[in-house]
Amino acid sequence: MKLFSPLELPHGSVIPNRIAKAAMEENMADNDHAPSTELLRLYRAWAEGGAGLIITGNVMVDARAMTGPSGVVLENDHHLGRFRAWAEAARAHGAQVWMQINHPGRQMPAGLGQETWAPSAIALDLGRQSNRFRTPRAMTEAHIAEVEKRFVDTALLAERAGFTGVEIHAAHGYLLSQFLSPLANQRQDRWGGSIENRARLLLDIVRHVRAVVSPGFAVAVKLNSADFQRGGFSPEDAQVVVSMLAPLGVDLVELSGGSYEAPAMMGAARDERTLAREAYFLEFARDIAKVATMPLMVTGGIRRREVAEKVIESGVAMAGIATALAIEPNLPRNWRNGKSDAPALKPITWKNKPLAATAHMAAVKYQLTRLSHCRRTAPGVSPLWALILSQLAMKRRAKRYRLWMETRFVKRGA
Numbered sequence: 001m002k003l004f005s006p007l008e009l010p011h012g013s014v015i016p017n018r019i020a021k022a023a024m025e026e027n028m029a030d031n032d033h034a035p036s037t038e039l040l041r042l043y044r045a046w047a048e049g050g051a052g053l054i055i056t057g058n059v060m061v062d063a064r065a066m067t068g069p070s071g072v073v074l075e076n077d078h079h080l081g082r083f084r085a086w087a088e089a090a091r092a093h094g095a096q097v098w099m100q101i102n103h104p105g106r107q108m109p110a111g112l113g114q115e116t117w118a119p120s121a122i123a124l125d126l127g128r129q130s131n132r133f134r135t136p137r138a139m140t141e142a143h144i145a146e147v148e149k150r151f152v153d154t155a156l157l158a159e160r161a162g163f164t165g166v167e168i169h170a171a172h173g174y175l176l177s178q179f180l181s182p183l184a185n186q187r188q189d190r191w192g193g194s195i196e197n198r199a200r201l202l203l204d205i206v207r208h209v210r211a212v213v214s215p216g217f218a219v220a221v222k223l224n225s226a227d228f229q230r231g232g233f234s235p236e237d238a239q240v241v242v243s244m245l246a247p248l249g250v251d252l253v254e255l256s257g258g259s260y261e262a263p264a265m266m267g268a269a270r271d272e273r274t275l276a277r278e279a280y281f282l283e284f285a286r287d288i289a290k291v292a293t294m295p296l297m298v299t300g301g302i303r304r305r306e307v308a309e310k311v312i313e314s315g316v317a318m319a320g321i322a323t324a325l326a327i328e329p330n331l332p333r334n335w336r337n338g339k340s341d342a343p344a345l346k347p348i349t350w351k352n353k354p355l356a357a358t359a360h361m362a363a364v365k366y367q368l369t370r371l372s373h374c375r376r377t378a379p380g381v382s383p384l385w386a387l388i389l390s391q392l393a394m395k396r397r398a399k400r401y402r403l404w405m406e407t408r409f410v411k412r413g414a
């Protein structure tokens with residue numbers, strides 16, 4: 001299979017080529033936590049760049065549970081017009097556009113001032129930075145049922161807004177990934193223990209979403225190939241989950257790995273020997289492909305055309321790219337025209353892996369902000385400088401978010 005050949009999904013729709021812009025949280029919501037003008041400009045750049053599939057940064061299913069400030073929230077149809085404009089901008093050049101939908105669980109910054117809920121009352125262990133996150137409270141049956149309903153409602157709203165699919169985020173240590181992990185999920189009820197129990201919420205959500213959206217609407221899942229933590233979600237667990245997803249009409253599974261505690265998705269894990277230097281999760285994909293009946297996508301470390309081609313030639317359906325497309329949104333178009341760009345940021349060699357991952361995210365977001373203002377990217381930015389700027393912006397945005405939540409509460413209470 002070639003990088004620029006189309007992919008027909010199980011439900012019948014077609015992705016025009018094998019390059020996907022992977023999800024990147026933009027923190028560019030407007031004052032109502034709907035898509036802003038800057039966000040639309042950013043997606044116009046990616047649409048022109050020629051990726052066959054564009055996956056949005058994670059959109060929150062609950063305004064009280066955010067991965068960060070200025071995140072986009074879709075929990076009702078109040079701003080559906082803005083979401084329509086977003087979908088239109090991203091689809092303008094023929095790409096499929098999927099909204100990634102997410103709930104952070106315990107990975108919600110403490111500075112947002114919200115009650116934190118997770119499968120079990122187990123705090124994130126980030127060493128000296130652990131106080132950036134609150135110790136969560138264990139979810140009740142009613143909370144779990146509400147979360148499921150929220151994922152379903154958001155998926156339906158995404159379809160109404162003109163997105164061609166949704167990707168359910170069950171990776172990177174967020175809520176659904178917490179349920180999957182024996183470290184974060186120590187429940188004794190039907191939601192904990194065996195992998196069948198730990199996967200129950202994800203499977204229920206997928207089943208329910210597939211049942212209510214149109215047959216032509218794509219339903220995908222982002223899953224960790226492993227957590228890269230001793231005693232965590234293992235490659236064997238991932239195989240079982242993929243085999244359980246197979247009969248549910250899932251159109252694609254994107255494989256990634258890690259969490260805030262062990263940020264393997266950024267190329268850093270506690271057990272680094274298991275990671276190849278490029279296309280980090282390709283090895284895992286080979287094993288998972290044995291049980292997968294749906295197309296697979298791998299994301300992580302891909303920035304050279306030869307590597308993307310190797311991924312596709314190995315039988316993986318899609319090559320997911322985040323960082324390189326933040327630096328050069330025209331990468332797919334350039335590769336198609338025979339160019340061999342391989343965009344990269346300044347390497348970060350800090351020993352503290354979670355901090356290095358945060359700095360990497362900040363340096364990437366620096367590029368996104370520039371693109372959203374139609375400016376050229378600056379991959380040479382100092383990661384420390386990007387981190388400082390991002391921390392200051394996050395503080396400002398967190399304050400705005402807290403005020404917004406207070407006004408919502410007052411309005412609702414009135």
Ligand SMILES: Cc1cc2nc3c(=O)[nH]c(=O)nc-3n(C[C@H](O)[C@H](O)[C@H](O)COP(=O)(O)O)c2cc1C
Pocket residue numbers: 022023024025026056057058100169171172222256265266299300301302320321322323324360361362364365
């Ligand atoms: C700034 C930034 C934001 C990200 N936000 C998300 C997100 O919202 N959802 C998600 O699944 N992954 C997110 N990721 C992870 C990427 O999708 C991807 O898995 C990771 O960056 C590895 O791919 P890369 O080496 O091509 O960057 C983010 C990564 C970066 C750098």
